[in-house]
Amino acid sequence: MRLPCPCCGWRDLREFTCIGAADYLERPTADAPPEAWDAYLHVRDNPAGPARELWYHDPCGTWLVVERDTVMHAVTGSRAVEDAQ
Amino acid sequence: MKRRASGGSAIERARGVPFRFDGREMRGCRGDTLASALLANGVRPVGRSFKYHRPRGVLTAGSEEPNALVELKRDGAYQPNIRATLQELHPGLEARAQNCWPSVRRDVLAVNDLLAPFLSAGFYYKTFMWPRAFWEGLYEPLIRRAAGLGRLPRAYDASLHERAFAFCDLLVIGSGPTGLMAALTAGRAGADVVLVEEDRQMGGLPLSQGGQIDGRGADGWVQRVLRELQGLPNVRLMPRTSVFGVYDGGVFGALERVGQHLAEPGLVPRECYWRITAKRAILASGALERPIAHPGNDRPGVMLLSAVASYWQRWAVDPGRVVVFGNNDHALTTAQALAAEGMQIAAYIDSREDVAGEAPFPLRAGAEVVGTRGRQGLREVTIRARGRESRIACDTLGLSGGWNPTLALTCHQGARPVWDEAIAAFVPRPGMLPGLEAAGAARGCFSTAACLADGVEAARAALAELGLTAPDIALPEADDSPYTLRPLWQVKAPGRAWLDFANDVTTKDVKLAAQEGFASVEHMKRYTTQGMAPDQGKSSNMGALAVLADATGGSIPGTGTTTFRPPFVPVSIGALGAGARGKGFRPERRTTSDTQVRALGAPMIEAGLWYRPSYFPKPGDPDWRTACNREVGYVRKAVGVCDVSTLGKIAVQGPDAGRFLDFVYTGTMSRLAVGRVRYGLMLREDGHVMDDGTCARLGEQDYLVTTTTAAAGEVMRHLEFVQQAFCRGWQLRLCSVTEQWAQMAIAGPLAGELLAHVLGEVPDLPFMGYQPVQVGPVAARLFRISFSGERGYELAVPARYGADLFRQLVALAEGLGGGAYGMEALNVLRIEKGFLTHAEIDGFVTAFDLGLQGMMSRKKDFIGKAASGRPGLTGAERLQLVGLRPQDPTAELTAGAHLYPREAPAKATHGQGHVKSVCYSPTLGTWLGLALVTNGRARHGEMLRLDDGLRGNRCEVTLCDPVFFDPEGGRMRD
């Protein structure tokens, strides 16, 4: 598998680490109710089909939001977390 | 019987090749495979089947072979499950049949065949169930002894393997007419092309079947195209290479047999594991002929018709008198062509009624083979036509039940193929995978002319996507006769008819599975073991599926296929692991003092990838503890030196650096004064402790964060995430500087005196202070921090000076009655002080558990704050850090032991906690431990029983404060 890094171009899977759905970027405020924190910490989607995921590119230290289809195996987008949303 | 005919495009007769099979001396020709050489030597059984130990002969001429699996001697050991059909002959080759004893012709376990009525599908599940007490002692050893094909060598595999990477515009898999035309079209267009072929020779089916292409012999046409491709600098030809897996992003796994065919490979690797990255790929893998399940179809001498043709054309193996049994036009034309070339066709049997044609042999329409005879090999077949049986003497039976497109690679990412009624086979669904399309026979186009055209067409489509212009290319003329068949999956007649030859699965087993409720194809597969042998059922899965559909009354497409997974062909672990053995698997990181500490005789211990000295032995030391105690004494009484460069160091710089650190640490770093250091705690967002360490403010906008050795990578990744995800627009930069700085701890009452020798004076630096210093001409950093509880400094210099600094510091320490200390002493010193490592910070503890709740700021948000306050992460029910002292100071404590009330049994329900770290403290003259105990902080003074069931250690311990030595901390502050 290969992924595009905005810094480095297409690189091999072994240079990346995935931590799951990009919802993890939506951090609740400090005073958000426990339900919001519970959902944020423990309830993550793992869809079959289009997915937005957080990947870390180790050599350059960039966190990415990768859009890919887990059924069709197509990567449709990749942006640095700083530039995403 | 004469066994070599004339001709044979693959062999050089003049070059005889001696080899041994099962201890017998034989001769083959240069260019033979082991299978063709065995056939030419008249060897019929080449192995025994898995369950019934029935003699089995060569079935195919390719990598799909289920029967001819042998053990091959290589580098002094026998490699099991080598496919004789793929293994090229070389002088001195030694192979032996597997799954038989004492020999393939007389095998003791053949008695299993007589037990066949009791060994039906699900036999293991039904038989080895009761009584339960027999599972481990009796059944498992029995099953293990009988299970598995071939024997694994016990010795270390000394053979060489290699790994390599390739990148291309277009990968063409398969070099038959389709693949050759695709490669030619793309090659002429200037694309970077890699053409892979599993066989030693490129060309595909025309090599085996002859015929005409472009008005000349097909073989000549193949050679002409290959010459042009070889002349193109942008085309790479890779014979002897099997693509075994398709992965995301156009990555293909391939296995090249580099030295497997050489008598003396020397330094040539046996195999090379390729990772090929292709922008586009064309699967031109062709199709595999399928056998017919008729009674007695497993007898040596029964082969696929395509294999009979292949051994005849390429290796001039004379099959003797041949009966052909088919259900399709291709079978008849092949039989006609072979007869025209002089093969003795005794009869052509076709299950279809409406078959006719000119042939120099008897043609029996509407007939079926219902039985075979011959002890070690085929001598006669029984034919049934219109209810009447007759017998035909023969040496070989060529089966052709139609063809299955070789489409597995298109399904490796979860796609399912579709059913094509016209050819009674599954074909790939177009557009199933981005960047990969099947062409030619792999998608069900079976005539040579159609394959040639399809190869060009597939290349054109790929070139368009690559932005390249396809050249005009003239299509060569070739055979375009139609292929029609009437499906014939099984001959319904008495007797066992095999589907999976390797695993001994018969049509009866599949029917029994359906009858017993294992009617889904995945269940049937597991119940009968259909398709689970090394060949993965390449020649049998389709037939088994059809028999299952028939038994359940369903349709074949409705029944569906099992899941296709990589690898498509067996790949040795040695090849997968190429380059990653020993230190290739786990490289070493060495500190700048590495050479010196090893020269001092220190045994090294691993800390992540780092190597650190555990202790420094002296002559006469009775044991390691003597050295450890001595080194603890250096630090407590004089001065010790230790390389601590492996701790992670991260520079955090910029106007918002302080604000950022406030967000990742539980404490407030923005208010730290320049020149000061603070102990800090980082939490994960789920409220548990991630790591601890120090944070020094080197300048107004310049911080240096240290991490533990083990967590350096994780902390760096975490900080990058927090900055990029939640601190957008903040002005700061992070950089790991772990390897840029060599850092030495200097600890002990005489630490200041030692430093005076290095710096010219005793540094005027308060506890938890930082200042830049000069070590001679070298700009260095001095921190006054302590991980031992003594007056302590850490002196950091650019890494290139690390070795010199360490040597100088150790010499000075020795002059003051101290010396170097290793990890064992460091651990004792920190336990005496109750300082933490990842032994305690095990991923399950919170700041509260460690008694560090006071370090969590109430005034600001930080990572992990919200979760750390949630119910269940604080309170009396938590395991809390405590110290342990044994009642008897000489009683050894063991890490990992559990703690129980003194009289309670060692049962989980009575567990009070567990021991995290232990040491013998020479300072206090007793064993000490750090433990996590339920509500531990409120239980100081209580006595518990330590019970280490694993090591058989039991003793009584008292809970206490985790700081055993100098609890006021005066020694490190003075």
Ligand SMILES: [Zn+2]
């Ligand atoms: Zn990158």
